[in-house]
Amino acid sequence: MKKEFLRRFIGGILLVSLIVLGFSKPVQDYLSIPKQVTLFEGDKLDFSNSVSVEASVNKPSDNIVIDQKTNMVSLEAKEHGKDEVVLELAGFPIKKVDVNVLKDFRVMPGGQSIGVKLNTVGVLVVGHHQVQAEEGRVSPGETAGIKVGDIITEINGTRIDKMSDVGPFVQKAGESGQPMDIVIKRENQKVRTKLEPKKDKQENTFKLGLYIRDSAAGIGTMTFYHPESKKYGALGHVISDMDTKKPIVVEDGQIVRSTVTSIEKGANGDPGEKLARFSSDRQVIGNIKLNSPYGIFGELNNGIKNGIMDKPMPIALSHQVKEGPAKILTVVDNDEVKLFDIEIVSTIPQKFPATKGMVIKVTDPKLLAKTGGIVQGMSGSPIIQDNKLIGAVTHVFVNDPTSGYGVHIEWMLNEAGIDIYDKPRKQAS
DSSP states (O other), X not given: OHHHHHHHHHHHHHHHHHHHHHTSHHHHHHHHSOSEEEEETTOEEEEEOSSOEEEEESSOOSSEEEEEETTEEEEEEOSSEEEEEEEEETTEEEEEEXXXXXXXXXXXXXXXXXXXXXXXXXXXXXXXXXXXXXXXXXOHHHHTTOOTTOEEEEETTEEOOSGGXXXXXXXXXXXXXXXXXXXXXXXXXXXXXXXXOEEETTTTEEEOSEEEEEEEEEEEEEEEEOTTTOEEEESSSOOBOTTTOSBOOEEEEEEEEEEEEEEEOOBTTBOOEEEEEEOTTOOEEEEOOEEETTEEEEEBSSOOOOSSOXXXXXBOOGGGOOSEEEEEEEESSBTOEEEEEEEEEEEOOOSSOOSOOEEEEEOOHHHHHHHSSOOBTOTTOEEEETTEEEEEEEEEETTEEEEEEEEEHHHHXXXXXXXXXXXXXXXXX
16 A cells, blocks of 8 residues: 555656656757758857757758857858758757758848739729619619629620720610620639610610729838849738729739828727829839739839838848847838838747738837828838848738738748749749
8 A cells, every 4th residue: 555655656746747847948948949940041040058958960061050159059051051950968869950041032121102003804893883774773784693893804705904995895785785795703713694784864875884993003112122033022911992892803003103292190990091192203113913912013124222221131031030129111201211110029930821920019209100100001111120121011900000910021022933942932923
């Protein structure tokens, strides 16, 4: 009986000791060391070393240098390539870390206010209206099953690019009494229907009972420009139609310079916005090839500068971003880009693309006094931390305009079709 009690007592002590050990700082430090690390040439990475751990490279190379310091193991990336670092305790290997060193990569940070002009694929249906026909009030488009958000891409086998393409078909179908063959893009589906225009008795013209649009315009902020490829990224979020609330499917588009004329200050429940106008010369500075959840992307005609940080800047991957002070580049008056203080409240080291990687908070007194925090039109403002471009402002919290979300620059570069990993990536199209 005494032996059984002693066995259970000792077992209990060992169990409690293991649990306590699991929560100890040395063990937590060990567990926090990732199995895989990606660095750029010139980057350094410090591992906390609460216990006496030594590090060595599995195979001698020039890719990384290990600096063994008191309570710290430091890796310095020298040349691009892959290595395996082995952590040892008392001569026994306890963990292996795969280290991937990427080539030095730099982009020009943005911050400029830009005007955006989008042309849709086909014409977008943004609403229905009633036609006063002989048989009464009716919407031919609604009767044909056409919904708000649908995109009319073909009429009678002919491709439709703009609103002016629609009128001749409506007139011809109305006069002949023959319905039009309509092809619609609805989400990822192709839908066919027949649409018969009705003559409006009051205006004596044939109508479809549809409100349509073939373009959209707005303002935003440039995030980055890659000098070698001329590719750029801006806005940090998708552009949606103001009526349908659905992402605009882009056929093509242009960006021009814009000038901020005034600011509607944000408040709780009202995020505020930048009021701006396209620059007087309306000079096109680039095209738009893609409208995605991560922003708009395309190529610039020529390089642009922000007048404050005009040299190519290294970037930080999502796992390299840390909580604490940072800055944003944006325009709040005229076309002058300025640097403002913010704080990274939280950040997620994402392994896969996601639009909300950071929570940020505006701390700069001058920006708070001018805008109240994050306002519409500020989306795309580049976020800088430790002299690296880490992401862009994307959304504001409606109930707290001083705070909002940011997207990691890693995913915007991915959408732009810019390869930072030395392997094929998706291309903007």
